[in-house]
Amino acid sequence: MTCEEVRMSLGVRALGALDPEEALEVDNHLATCEACAAELLELEDVTSFLGKVSERDVELVASPPRQVLDRLLDDRARRTRRGRMLLLSAASVAALVVGGAVWTAVTGDGPHMTAASAPERATSSDSAASSGPADAAASTAEQPAPLADQNNELRATGDPLPSPSALPTKQRKQAVAGPEFTGENAADGYHATILAWPAENGTELAVRLRGVPDGTPCRVRVAAGGGRRDVTDGWVAGDDGHEERDAFKTTTGLPLADIVRFDVIDDRTGKVLVRVKVPGR
Structure with a gap:
C-alpha cells in the first residue's frame, strides 16, 4: 500500500473497524514508514472525541434547511454583481x-x-x-x-x-476571484465547493458543503506535491453560530500552485466526506 492509501485508512484503523486483511497491510506499512506512524499517533485521541457525541448530535442528522441554501445562493449572486x-x-x-x-x-x-x-x-x-x-x-x-x-x-x-x-x-484585487473546485460523494449525497486564492503565507480557502448532516464537525485536509499535508481549522456543518456568510473561510500554509487535492473529513472519525481534486494535477 502507498502512503496515501494508508493515511486514508488510519482513522478507521484507530477505531478498529478495518478488515483483518487490510489491517494487516496497514500494520506492515506502518512498521516501515515513520511518517505514517507519526500521523497514526495524532489520531490516538479520536476515540475520546466519539464519547462527546450526544443523542442531540444524532438527531441533527438531516439535510440543510432550504432557506439556508437559498441564502447562500443569493449571497453568491450579490458578490458576482459587485465584482x-x-x-x-x-x-x-x-x-x-x-x-x-x-x-x-x-x-x-x-x-x-x-x-x-x-x-x-x-x-x-x-x-x-x-x-x-x-x-x-x-x-x-x-x-x-x-x-x-x-x-x-x-x-x-x-x-x-x-x-x-x-x-x-x-x-481591482477584490474583483479578481480565485479558482473554484468541486467534488461529490455520490454514495452519500455529499457535495463540496472550495474557492482558493493565494495568500501571503499560503492559500486562503472558502468551503461550502451541501448534503452533509448538520452538526458534523469538519476539517479540510490539504494535499500537495511531494507528500506534503496540512489540516485546516475545524467547523461544524450547518452551524449558524458563525457570522452571516455563505461559506466557512480558513487558511492553509501550502501554496496554491502546489495543491493537488482537498479532502473534507469528519473530525470525529477521520472519514473522508467529500474529495475535491484539482484538475490537471
Whole structure:
C-alpha cells in the first residue's frame, strides 16, 4: 500500500473497524514508514472525541434547511454583481486617464508657443514705451493679461488629471476571484465547493458543503506535491453560530500552485466526506 492509501485508512484503523486483511497491510506499512506512524499517533485521541457525541448530535442528522441554501445562493449572486461593478469602475477610471493624457498631449504646445511669442511682446512693449507714457501704460495693461490667462487655463486643465498610481488598486484585487473546485460523494449525497486564492503565507480557502448532516464537525485536509499535508481549522456543518456568510473561510500554509487535492473529513472519525481534486494535477 502507498502512503496515501494508508493515511486514508488510519482513522478507521484507530477505531478498529478495518478488515483483518487490510489491517494487516496497514500494520506492515506502518512498521516501515515513520511518517505514517507519526500521523497514526495524532489520531490516538479520536476515540475520546466519539464519547462527546450526544443523542442531540444524532438527531441533527438531516439535510440543510432550504432557506439556508437559498441564502447562500443569493449571497453568491450579490458578490458576482459587485465584482462586475468594480471592473466597470476600474475601466472607467482607465478611460479618464487615457483621455487626460491625450488632452495634455494636444494642449502641451501652448506653453512653448507662449514662450516663443514673449520676445515679440517685449519688443512691442518697448516700442510702445517710446511712443509715450499713456500708450506704454495701456500696452502694459493689455499684454500680460493673455499670458496669465493661458497659464491659469493650463494649470486648471492639468491639475485634475488622475495619475496611474491613484487608481483604486485594492478594488481591482477584490474583483479578481480565485479558482473554484468541486467534488461529490455520490454514495452519500455529499457535495463540496472550495474557492482558493493565494495568500501571503499560503492559500486562503472558502468551503461550502451541501448534503452533509448538520452538526458534523469538519476539517479540510490539504494535499500537495511531494507528500506534503496540512489540516485546516475545524467547523461544524450547518452551524449558524458563525457570522452571516455563505461559506466557512480558513487558511492553509501550502501554496496554491502546489495543491493537488482537498479532502473534507469528519473530525470525529477521520472519514473522508467529500474529495475535491484539482484538475490537471
